[in-house]
Amino acid sequence: xxxxxxxxxxxxxxxxxxxxSAWRRNRHGSELAWAIAxxxxxxxxxxxxxxxxxxxxLWMARDPALYRDxxxxxxxxxxxxxxxxxxxxxxxxxxxxxxxxxxxxxRRRWWVKATLPVFMLPWALPAIPAFVSFHWMLIGEEGxxxxxxxxxxxxxxxxxxxxxxxxxxxxxxxYIWKWMPFWTLTFYAARTAIPHEIYEAxxxxxxxxxxxxxxxxxxxxxNLYLVCTLLSTLWTIGDFTTVSLVSEGAPAYSTDxxxxxxxxYAFDAAQPSLGVAAVMSALPVLIPIVIILMCALQTREVQx
Amino acid sequence: MxxxxxxxxxxxxxxxxxxxxxxxxxxxxxxxxLVLSTVIVVWTLAPLYNMVLISLEPEGDVFTxxxxxxxxxxxxxxxxxxxxxxxxxxxxxxxANSLYIGLMVTFFALLFGRLRIRHGWLVSNxxxxxxxxxxxxxxxxxYRIMQNYGLANNPWSVIAALVAFATPYAIFxxxxxxxxxxxxxxxxxxIDGASPPQIYLRIYLPLMAPALVAVGTYALLLAWNEYxxxxxxxxxxxxxxxxxxxxxxxxxxQSPWNYMMATAIIYAAPPVAxxxxxxxxxxxxxxxxxxxx
Numbered sequence: 389x390x391x392x393x394x395x396x397x398x399x400x401x402x403x404x405x406x407x408x409s410a411w412r413r414n415r416h417g418s419e420l421a422w423a424i425a426x427x428x429x430x431x432x433x434x435x436x437x438x439x440x441x442x443x444x445x446l447w448m449a450r451d452p453a454l455y456r457d458x459x460x461x462x463x464x465x466x467x468x469x470x471x472x473x474x475x476x477x478x479x480x481x482x483x484x485x486x487x488x489x490x491x492x493x494x495r496r497r498w499w500v501k502a503t504l505p506v507f508m509l510p511w512a513l514p515a516i517p518a519f520v521s522f523h524w525m526l527i528g529e530e531g532x533x534x535x536x537x538x539x540x541x542x543x544x545x546x547x548x549x550x551x552x553x554x555x556x557x558x559x560x561x562x563y564i565w566k567w568m569p570f571w572t573l574t575f576y577a578a579r580t581a582i583p584h585e586i587y588e589a590x591x592x593x594x595x596x597x598x599x600x601x602x603x604x605x606x607x608x609x610x611n612l613y614l615v616c617t618l619l620s621t622l623w624t625i626g627d628f629t630t631v632s633l634v635s636e637g638a639p640a641y642s643t644d645x646x647x648x649x650x651x652x653y654a655f656d657a658a659q660p661s662l663g664v665a666a667v668m669s670a671l672p673v674l675i676p677i678v679i680i681l682m683c684a685l686q687t688r689e690v691q692x
Numbered sequence: 693m694x695x696x697x698x699x700x701x702x703x704x705x706x707x708x709x710x711x712x713x714x715x716x717x718x719x720x721x722x723x724x725x726l727v728l729s730t731v732i733v734v735w736t737l738a739p740l741y742n743m744v745l746i747s748l749e750p751e752g753d754v755f756t757x758x759x760x761x762x763x764x765x766x767x768x769x770x771x772x773x774x775x776x777x778x779x780x781x782x783x784x785x786x787x788a789n790s791l792y793i794g795l796m797v798t799f800f801a802l803l804f805g806r807l808r809i810r811h812g813w814l815v816s817n818x819x820x821x822x823x824x825x826x827x828x829x830x831x832x833x834x835y836r837i838m839q840n841y842g843l844a845n846n847p848w849s850v851i852a853a854l855v856a857f858a859t860p861y862a863i864f865x866x867x868x869x870x871x872x873x874x875x876x877x878x879x880x881x882x883i884d885g886a887s888p889p890q891i892y893l894r895i896y897l898p899l900m901a902p903a904l905v906a907v908g909t910y911a912l913l914l915a916w917n918e919y920x921x922x923x924x925x926x927x928x929x930x931x932x933x934x935x936x937x938x939x940x941x942x943x944x945x946q947s948p949w950n951y952m953m954a955t956a957i958i959y960a961a962p963p964v965a966x967x968x969x970x971x972x973x974x975x976x977x978x979x980x981x982x983x984x985x
Contacts, residue, residue: 430859433742437834437856438822444833446789489732505968506735512967514917516935517956520942521739524746565739624707626826628920633939647828654832656926667829678824 400671416545418453454665461613463641464649471645474560474631475624483571483617487609490575491601511569522562526634532687555635555643562634563627571616578612611684618681646670659678668682747953749978822860827853828920835924849925850933854918858911909970911965 458464493504501507522687526548534545548554628647637644646667654663843849881891919935925933941952
């Protein structure tokens with residue numbers, strides 16, 4: 389689900405622009421009625437399909453005994469570690485590479501420019517075919533990766549989904565493959581928005597190459613980088629598709645993340661409340677991230 | 693005299709050495725970017741190549757470890773398009789389901805999103821909530837609720853969910869875009885006696901056309917690419933969509949993999965085409981808010 393939702397990073401900062409008070413000045417009588425009429429349809433959808441499910445989830449997971457069960461279960465502890473690894477490594481490696489690559493795509497060479505549209509393909513592609521293909525590349529001797537290993541180097545490739553570490557790594561690599569282009573494009577757009585005079589002034593003062601990066605680009609993009617990392621973390625904690633299609637939790641549920649574990653509890657083990665409790669246990673992490681995100685959106689010490 | 697000449701000679705040699713080392717450096721840098729470009733292209737295309745490779749296999753020849761298609765065959769694509777395999781009996785039905793859901797979500801996201809322009813600040817903070825809750829965390833309660841509403845296996849359950857998730861983005865983009873329309877336009881229309889709905893229909897909608905395209909594309913792709921909710925809520929063969937059908941292939945050990953990959957490619961083609969057709973617009977939408985960190 390989080391798939392193309394990523395695009396919406398764009399609109400987020402709309403929230404903290406100064407509001408135009410002119411709208412509110414003379415709004416009474418029929419104006420107010422129209423205002424309400426405009427709001428009602430969305431408000432209805434919002435309450436029926438967002439507020440109600442959230443309330444229902446909290447109600448389903450209200451029993452403290454559920455959390456005692458979870459903590460006692462070794463599968464849950466392992467899943468928490470997997471989620472932390474998947475999110476921590478996946479998001480940070482992806483963001484760092486995206487920042488670096490956005491600088492690479494700024495170069496004025498025809499082959500660099502020609503690479504950009506190709507590089508965007510994973511973002512344009514729906515997640516399902518991409519992850520199904522990753523699953524098949526790594527399926528073992530029949531997969532493309534092991535086929536290549538034996539054809540090029542004559543070595544027998546590993547069984548990727550029989551080993552927890554390899555399977556977890558496969559999930560992370562597939563995740564980075566799918567989502568890195570989007571964030572690269574975001575940083576690329578931000579870099580192109582930096583006025584050229586700033587670079588020139590910095591070059592006069594002797595800041596070129598890596599110095600330009602640390603003293604000019606990084607301070608300007610720092611807050612954006614933070615906001616993007618936090619948003620991406622939020623979406624990745626809820627990522628279901630990657631793990632459910634690439635490793636499918638193999639071997640033996642040992643690479644499941646919270647979203648897929650909740651699903652197993654709810655639909656394979658017929659314990660929906662336990663499933664909801666499993667995903668709700670991520671709230672103590674989610675809420676601070678949301679708060680930091682709001683703060684990061686408020687601070688705009690660097691404005692171009 | 694001679695020292696001056698020697699100095700001059702030295703200086704020329706030094707400058708030509710500096711020149712050639714500069715040239716060497718530039719050459720190396722070009723080589724570096726070329727290598728990196730190649731790596732990026734290979735990294736990006738590998739999974740796609742894998743899809744094409746498997747889809748071109750004639751049936752029964754999939755479990756071999758070669759890296760080129762030995763006997764390329766487009767039989768599988770034909771099979772998918774003509775629903776020639778029992779796994780694919782409902783391909784076109786599923787394709788139409790995907791399309792239907794995509795179009796409906798687009799329509800409603802536009803409808804609700806547009807309505808927000810003027811008074812969006814009231815609800816946009818609440819809509820932000822939808823942003824930050826991972827959708828997968830609401831999947832289980834959503835499933836229960838849809839069972840209660842009697843909407844299981846009904847495309848409208850998915851449409852409702854996706855509209856709820858697509859609208860916040862629409863609201864933000866329209867708000868952002870609406871801000872660029874000067875308030876004077878609105879005031880002069882009001883002086884001429886236009887009522888709010890008239891202002892809305894006659895003035896805002898035409899002015900908002902680029903934003904409508906951006907949001908429409910976004911909502912269509914969101915709905916087309918979505919998997920979890922469709923997987924959960926649509927399980928019967930006639931109501932399911934293409935991604936659910938694709939995942940069904942994986943759950944069996946003896947599926948026709950070439951058909952699966954051919955289905956995957958056909959399913960992936962429309963969003964890729966739309967993306968490249970609207971690339972400029974989508975990138976512009978990205979810069980609209982994204983760069984103001």
